[in-house]
Structures are given as structure tokens and as C-alpha cells.
Amino acid sequence: MTISKGVTVTEHILRAFDEEIVELRGLISEMGGRAESAIDRAIDALSRRDSGLAASVVADDKRIDELEVAIERLAVQMMTLRAPMADDLRETVAALKIAGVIERIGDYAKNIAKRVPQISGSSKIEALSVLPAMAQLAGDMLHDVLDAFAARDWEAAMEVADRDRAVDDFYNSIFRTLLTFMMENPATIGEATHLLFIAKNLERIGDHATNVAEMVYFAARGEYMPERERGHDAL
Template structure:
């Protein structure tokens, strides 16, 4: 937010409130992702169940933010930085909501997995997810600090996540091929891996929004992409 406050205090309050709701919603998403990953790596069903239950909170934030944005546009006609605050809040909230959904989906699958997963798979998952968690934290910090350079960093590091996702997929595919009994767990793990990668994509979307919010410019050019995804048909 700009340093000088608005002449109309209630308008100032409404924008501040919108901003703090995004930050709170982002905090819940960070927590959901953290717990979902912990649940799958430490086999903690309580964590998984609480992620599933708490997703409702994140959904409610999305509805609240949408209402606040509609009210601001209808009643305040925001301009310039205020307009960008308002519009990006709407878009960021919908990416955060998806992140919440994906964390919930990971948790649902966690509850269906067997107790003992091979260590190499867990390690591969942790490598992707710790990067994604770091991204999510960075982009929420970038939003809070109105930092376009931090947003740019997050945007650029999506490539690494794509590469780690592919490595993790390869491990899971190997695991699937080892034994027919691995079919259930392996399939869930493929989806879990994909979900984590999708969360990374949503943080990249948020990075684009933060960059636009701060600079008024769109991040141009193609998104950095990792190596092409490995398809299951490979030898």
C-alpha cells in the first residue's frame, strides 16, 4: 500500500482489511500444505484429517475476499494502485483456494496409502515439496513486502520444481513397475506428486499477480519450464 493514507478513512480500512485477509488466507494455505506433507512423510493421519477439515476455512476466505472486491469496485471505484490491489486480491485468492484444495486432495490420498512407503519415494517427495513450500512462503512475503524482485525470483524458480517433479515421477514409475501390488500406492503417489507441482504453478500465478500489483507491468515472456515431463511409456 502507498504510504500516504486515503482522505476517506473507511476506504483506507477496507483496503487494509482486504490485504490482511489475503495474508491470513495465505497463512492457512501454508499451514495446510505443511501439514499435508508432514502427514504423508511421517504417516500422521491426524494431520491429514485436519487438513481435510480446515479446507473449509480457506474456501470461506475466498468467498469473503470476492465479496470485498465486488463491494470495493461497486462502491469505491478504486483507481491506480488501489485498482491493482483490488483486482490482484481477487485473482490471488482464487489461486490460494486451489492450493488449499490440492493440499486437501494430497491428504485424502495419504489416508489411503499403506503404512510403509519406500524411503527413496518419501525422499523424492520431500525434495519437491520443500521447494514448493519455500516458494509459497516467499511469494506471501513478497506480497506482504510489495517486492517485485522477490516475486520475480519465485516466478523464475518454478523451473526447478518442474525438474524435481519429473525426478520424483520417475521414482514412482520405477516403484510401480517393480510389483503389481504397488499399483494402488503408486497411482496415489503420482497424483500426490502432480498436486505438489500444481501448487507450485499456483504460486507462480500469484508471483505474476504480485509483480503486476507492484509495478503495473505484466511479467512477459514464456514461463520458465523444466525438462519435458516423463511419460509412463518410457522403457
């Protein structure tokens, strides 16, 4: 918070703004927590073939969407009524963008959950047993970047962004395995394709966690995160 001394009116406005920033950050954290839980439960539903749990993930996504609307409304209201400047403005803009990104992450988790009933697990596809490990990598990225957001820790954010490479590698590995498997067992192509999409969704979750990391960095430092060495783009 920028704090100027003297005028009581300014102080009053600043305190109100401070309250709103705290509320905004609370909403983002709640939204992030719900997205994290959605990923965990979707993968849990996948490995246990639990369509009931999968359905609850799909239903709970509405709450994430509502939170996005609430964050957008509050952020726009703050920007129009309080005209924040410098780091306050950055924080508000970052919150707005992070909300959009987390909403996408929630959608990917929902998409994974939607595919659960399509997978019987009767045919022994190796990828099915590897997906939870990949989900853990992507989920940990989201978890750690939300921690970085809570602590306004740009170094932790950079460290999360670095880990996206591992998720991409994982995706490429699963992609190849599934491709070979489908060529050898054409009967399983339907199921294997769903697994491929799930892997892709997890890979996108990793990318979006990186986007959040960039916003945390931007809000804390006022400049964009330096370009990092990247692996080959996942297809």
C-alpha cells in the first residue's frame, strides 16, 4: 500500500482500498483452492473410476465461475472508484488476470472429470497409471504458485515457472506411449484418445500455473518475468 500522511480523507480512502485488496486476495485464494481441489478430485475419480465423484467436480465448477465474476466485479469497481496507482494498480490488474487463468484451470479439471465415465479401465493402458503422477506435478505447480501469490514471493513464482518443462516432458512421454499403444491395439483408440486429452489438459494446467507465476512476478516487481529457457512446445 502506498501511504501518504496528512489528509484524513485520503487515509480513509486508503483504508477502504486496503480492505478491498485483502478481500480481493481472499477471493483469489479461495478460487485457487477450489481449482486445486477440483484437479485432485478429478484425478482421484479417474483412478478409481468413480463417476459420482466426477459428477461432483463438474457441479462444483459453477462456484469457481461465480468467484471469477465476483473478482472481476470487485477489481473493476476498485479501479473505477479508487483509481489505484503503481503497485496497487498492478496488484489489481494481476488479480483480474489471475482470476481468468484460474477459471480456465477449473475448466480443465471439469473436462477431465467429464471424461471419467468414458474410461472403463478394462484394457490395461499404461498411461492410466502414470496420469496421477503427472497430475501431481501440475497440481503442485498450482499449489506452489498460489502460495507464492499469498506471500507475494516473486522468487518462488520464478521457481514454479521453471518446473513447467517437467510437465511438458511428461506430456510428450505419455503422448508417445499412447500413440504406440493405439497403433498396436486399435480397439482401444476411443479410450486412449480420452486419456490423451486428459494428459493435454494437465499439460495446459501447468502452462496456466506458469501464467499465474508471471502475474505474481509482475505484481511484485513491476516488470515482466524474464524469458526462460523452454523445452520444445508440446503439441
